[in-house]
Amino acid sequence: MTALEGQxxxxxxxLREEGTAPLDTVTGPLxxxxxxxxxxxxxxxxxxxxxxxxxxxxxxxxxxxxxxRTAAELAEQLPPPQGAALLRALDPDDAVDLLAHLRxxxxxxxxxxxxxxxxxxxxQLLTYPPDTAGGRMTPQFVAVQPHLSADQAIGAxxxxxxxxxxxxxxxxxxxxxxxxxxxxxxxxxxxxxxTPVRGLMTPHPxxxxxxxxxxxxxxxxxxxxxxxxxxxDAQGHLxxxxxxxxxxxxxxxxxxxxxxxxxxxxxxxxPYRRAGATLLFRKRLPWLLALFVAEAYTGNVMRYFExxxxxxxxLAFFIPLLLGTGGNVGSQITTTLVRAMAVDDLGLRDxxxxxxxxxxxxxxxxxxxxxxxxGRAWMLGVGMDVGTVVALAIAxxxxxxxxxxxxxxxxxxxxxxxxxxxxxxxITTLVDGTGLVIYFLIARSVLGL
Amino acid sequence: MTALEGQxxxxxxxLREEGTAPLDTVTGPLxxxxxxxxxxxxxxxxxxxxxxxxxxxxxxxxxxxxxxRTAAELAEQLPPPQGAALLRALDPDDAVDLLAHLRxxxxxxxxxxxxxxxxxxxxQLLTYPPDTAGGRMTPQFVAVQPHLSADQAIGAxxxxxxxxxxxxxxxxxxxxxxxxxxxxxxxxxxxxxxTPVRGLMTPHPxxxxxxxxxxxxxxxxxxxxxxxxxxxDAQGHLxxxxxxxxxxxxxxxxxxxxxxxxxxxxxxxxPYRRAGATLLFRKRLPWLLALFVAEAYTGNVMRYFExxxxxxxxLAFFIPLLLGTGGNVGSQITTTLVRAMAVDDLGLRDxxxxxxxxxxxxxxxxxxxxxxxxGRAWMLGVGMDVGTVVALAIAxxxxxxxxxxxxxxxxxxxxxxxxxxxxxxxITTLVDGTGLVIYFLIARSVLGL
Numbered sequence: 001m002t003a004l005e006g007q008x009x010x011x012x013x014x015l016r017e018e019g020t021a022p023l024d025t026v027t028g029p030l031x032x033x034x035x036x037x038x039x040x041x042x043x044x045x046x047x048x049x050x051x052x053x054x055x056x057x058x059x060x061x062x063x064x065x066x067x068x069r070t071a072a073e074l075a076e077q078l079p080p081p082q083g084a085a086l087l088r089a090l091d092p093d094d095a096v097d098l099l100a101h102l103r104x105x106x107x108x109x110x111x112x113x114x115x116x117x118x119x120x121x122x123x124q125l126l127t128y129p130p131d132t133a134g135g136r137m138t139p140q141f142v143a144v145q146p147h148l149s150a151d152q153a154i155g156a157x158x159x160x161x162x163x164x165x166x167x168x169x170x171x172x173x174x175x176x177x178x179x180x181x182x183x184x185x186x187x188x189x190x191x192x193x194x195t196p197v198r199g200l201m202t203p204h205p206x207x208x209x210x211x212x213x214x215x216x217x218x219x220x221x222x223x224x225x226x227x228x229x230x231x232x233d234a235q236g237h238l239x240x241x242x243x244x245x246x247x248x249x250x251x252x253x254x255x256x257x258x259x260x261x262x263x264x265x266x267x268x269x270x271p272y273r274r275a276g277a278t279l280l281f282r283k284r285l286p287w288l289l290a291l292f293v294a295e296a297y298t299g300n301v302m303r304y305f306e307x308x309x310x311x312x313x314x315l316a317f318f319i320p321l322l323l324g325t326g327g328n329v330g331s332q333i334t335t336t337l338v339r340a341m342a343v344d345d346l347g348l349r350d351x352x353x354x355x356x357x358x359x360x361x362x363x364x365x366x367x368x369x370x371x372x373x374x375g376r377a378w379m380l381g382v383g384m385d386v387g388t389v390v391a392l393a394i395a396x397x398x399x400x401x402x403x404x405x406x407x408x409x410x411x412x413x414x415x416x417x418x419x420x421x422x423x424x425x426x427i428t429t430l431v432d433g434t435g436l437v438i439y440f441l442i443a444r445s446v447l448g449l
Numbered sequence: 450m451t452a453l454e455g456q457x458x459x460x461x462x463x464l465r466e467e468g469t470a471p472l473d474t475v476t477g478p479l480x481x482x483x484x485x486x487x488x489x490x491x492x493x494x495x496x497x498x499x500x501x502x503x504x505x506x507x508x509x510x511x512x513x514x515x516x517x518r519t520a521a522e523l524a525e526q527l528p529p530p531q532g533a534a535l536l537r538a539l540d541p542d543d544a545v546d547l548l549a550h551l552r553x554x555x556x557x558x559x560x561x562x563x564x565x566x567x568x569x570x571x572x573q574l575l576t577y578p579p580d581t582a583g584g585r586m587t588p589q590f591v592a593v594q595p596h597l598s599a600d601q602a603i604g605a606x607x608x609x610x611x612x613x614x615x616x617x618x619x620x621x622x623x624x625x626x627x628x629x630x631x632x633x634x635x636x637x638x639x640x641x642x643x644t645p646v647r648g649l650m651t652p653h654p655x656x657x658x659x660x661x662x663x664x665x666x667x668x669x670x671x672x673x674x675x676x677x678x679x680x681x682d683a684q685g686h687l688x689x690x691x692x693x694x695x696x697x698x699x700x701x702x703x704x705x706x707x708x709x710x711x712x713x714x715x716x717x718x719x720p721y722r723r724a725g726a727t728l729l730f731r732k733r734l735p736w737l738l739a740l741f742v743a744e745a746y747t748g749n750v751m752r753y754f755e756x757x758x759x760x761x762x763x764l765a766f767f768i769p770l771l772l773g774t775g776g777n778v779g780s781q782i783t784t785t786l787v788r789a790m791a792v793d794d795l796g797l798r799d800x801x802x803x804x805x806x807x808x809x810x811x812x813x814x815x816x817x818x819x820x821x822x823x824g825r826a827w828m829l830g831v832g833m834d835v836g837t838v839v840a841l842a843i844a845x846x847x848x849x850x851x852x853x854x855x856x857x858x859x860x861x862x863x864x865x866x867x868x869x870x871x872x873x874x875x876i877t878t879l880v881d882g883t884g885l886v887i888y889f890l891i892a893r894s895v896l897g898l
């Protein structure tokens with residue numbers, strides 16, 4: 001353990017030097033969370049070594065704190081009996097996360113070593129895809145019958161408390177398991193002891209289905225300011241709850257994926273720190289190749305206008321500047337819109353006013369850029385006529401790029417594609433070829449070639 | 450109200466058509482949250498009209514649900530006595546958010562109409578910057594003295610419950626207001642009634658200072674899986690708490706700002722829907738101009754190599770393709786790294802291995818791109834020698850771009866700049882000029898010009 005504790009000190013010191021990390025502000029003791037913090041920062045081989053030397057008593061808590069892929073790496077190092085013991089000690093939602101990230105053989109091996117009932121329960125939870133409410137929920141909630149009094153309900157909660165994820169939201173179900181309503185521990189504690197639960201509960205509260213997308217469920221929980229969201233199966237039975245602490249994880253995970261897509265890469269689906277070079281290569285290459293193919297036709301455009309270019313080589317000077325500006329304008333708009341769509345601020349029916357607004361902004365920016373571009377051309381001493389071409393072209397490209405970047409994310413959603421594929425590189429590429437055509441057409445017409 | 454209710458139906462219908470929005474999955478009644486949903490979607494002039502026609506009883510709840518800027522727009526429409534009544538009905542943290550977004554005169558007017566004590570309290574809260582723990586916290590928490598029994602503490606909570614933001618976290622303070630420890634309602638309910646609070650509390654738990662950055666505090670709360678985080682002043686007195694529902698707001702807000710910065714724009718600091726054309730213009734133009742200036746030197750590079758270009762005009766065909774690929778590679782890396790730094794997965798001390806990993810990935814990708822670029826040059830019929838130049842140049846530019854994009858965000862953090870300024874447009878611009886130099890130097894040397 002001393003090597004690990006040395007590591008811990010080193011991490012603390014480094015964080016203090018950076019002056020940016022949360023641990024700096026921590027004044028109290030930490031425990032499992034702090035171990036998790038260190039483990040996530042270890043390279044794979046040190047992590048595997050550390051697995052066997054962690055304090056067994058803290059292990060379930062530590063495993064619950066680290067990301068599931070790291071948890072799986074830790075669990076794979078343990079001898080199967082210890083692995084199964086760890087699994088037994090975990091909350092079902094953490095156990096399922098861990099199992100979903102183990103190799104299939106290892107997961108089956110561990111499941112086989114569990115008591116039959118727990119094994120069956122985990123197998124059932126494993127059937128829900130990990131990015132749905134069913135895959136995120138915990139099946140450990142406090143349920144009471146509607147005819148109990150407030151006092152009896154508190155007694156029932158006392159008994160169930162050790163197992164439950166939260167006791168603050170209490171769920172009311174009938175004898176058959178059908179979901180009737182919800183009430184809070186606060187309501188129970190504040191009510192006269194004899195009040196029946198039925199009179200205290202909110203009937204038919206907001207709920208989601210097991211197959212509801214995790215991001216949709218998370219945003220619903222945030223928007224409605226709930227502590228937990230009931231998750232129902234197709235028969236309307238309460239099968240689990242999604243708690244507020246899952247929400248931050250879901251939103252962070254989804255935002256990270258959107259960042260990676262907007263940067264022009266497939267999502268890594270793991271922390272950057274743990275992603276190896278070959279994974280990065282595999283996630284990035286497909287988009288680079290697609291963009292290469294899409295960009296390759298700029299060569300054809302240039303060859304088509306080869307005569308124009310040979311007559312006025314100075315036109316070539318401004319190509320990177322014009323295309324760069326067009327790409328920058330498009331990337332500003334696209335990134336803002338895709339994010340607004342992700343946090344559900346915009347939808348399809350907003351297309352018209354968005355186009356109008358972005359056209360107006362593009363026009364304003366285009367005029368400013370034209371003036372400056374003319375000045376820049378004059379500084380390079382290329383003559384008034386080329387300067388005029390460059391000024392007109394930058395205005396036209398800015399407006400064109402604005403309209404394309406505004407329309408594309410919404411058009412993609414209409415076609416049921418994920419709008420985050422309209423990354424900054426994507427819009428830059430799209431504007432490059434069309435921007436060249438605009439530039440050379442303006443050049444030909446102004447210069448009379 | 451009928452116009453608004455028609456609007457509500459329209460929103461519901463549109464959302465159902467899109468098939469994407471959370472309300473689709475809502476099976477229960479909504480109330481204030483649903484009104485908020487509609488109001489956020491209204492253009493400014495309709496919002497102002499709606500303000501006077503909302504049900505007065507629901508108004509505080511609605512105002513607490515909408516973003517502070519929208520809340521301020523609503524409040525500005527009300528006659529001052531009604532505005533002051535609204536302010537009195539709000540929780541202090543919502544009231545402060547609203548006041549911070551009013552024109553200074555309007556805020557003073559409303560504060561003057563409040564009871565002296567409440568006015569003084571809000572003025573005190575307004576002194577904390579909005580993006581700190583102090584600016585986000587609520588001063589309404591449940592505090593008990595350490596000598597109370599569990600049963601007495603529950604009694605005290607019953608009395609304080611109506612005012613408090615949460616009763617699930619209970620704070621222990623001594624007679625002088627010094628913060629001693631924390632315990633949960635769960636602990637109190639489950640403990641034998643006579644147990645003294647001092648025996649149940651966790652002493653000296655994790656806490657933050659009023660001036661701690663809101664993002665740091667939010668991530669700490671998530672990482673440690675807390676329901677609420679105590680906020681202390683410089684004297685160690687408990688002045689407020691930051692609750693879990695603030696966290697999702699903070700993280701979403703910070704992620705949106707990072708998206709906008711990475712797209713090459715200054716953060717809008719309000720929903721896109723509410724941002725007018727002139728605001729968009731003002732937020733975007735400065736970066737576009739800076740990028741224009743940075744990109745403008747590509748013209749000098751091209752003019753410097755004018756002779757080379759005149760001798761082999763075909764070299765110009767590949768400029769957009771080479772620069773585009775370099776920009777795409779850089780934007781993939783930068784976006785991933787900046788996000789990893791934001792969620793605190795990476796820090797300065799990771800620079801060396803990141804550079805090593807990205808160099809390796811860049812090398813792999815560079816080789817693949819070189820083969821494909823050679824094929825593409827052959828297809829355009831530009832000859833083997835130009836093909837060789839293009840292949841060598843794309844490999845060199847890919848590797849160069851990888852190293853620059855990997856080093857820059859970390860270097861900026863060392864210089865205490867926000868690494869999110871390294872947007873996709875920024876890295877594209879930086880790679881454009883240097884990429885041209887690489888291209889023409891390779892061309893001169895291979896073609897013997």
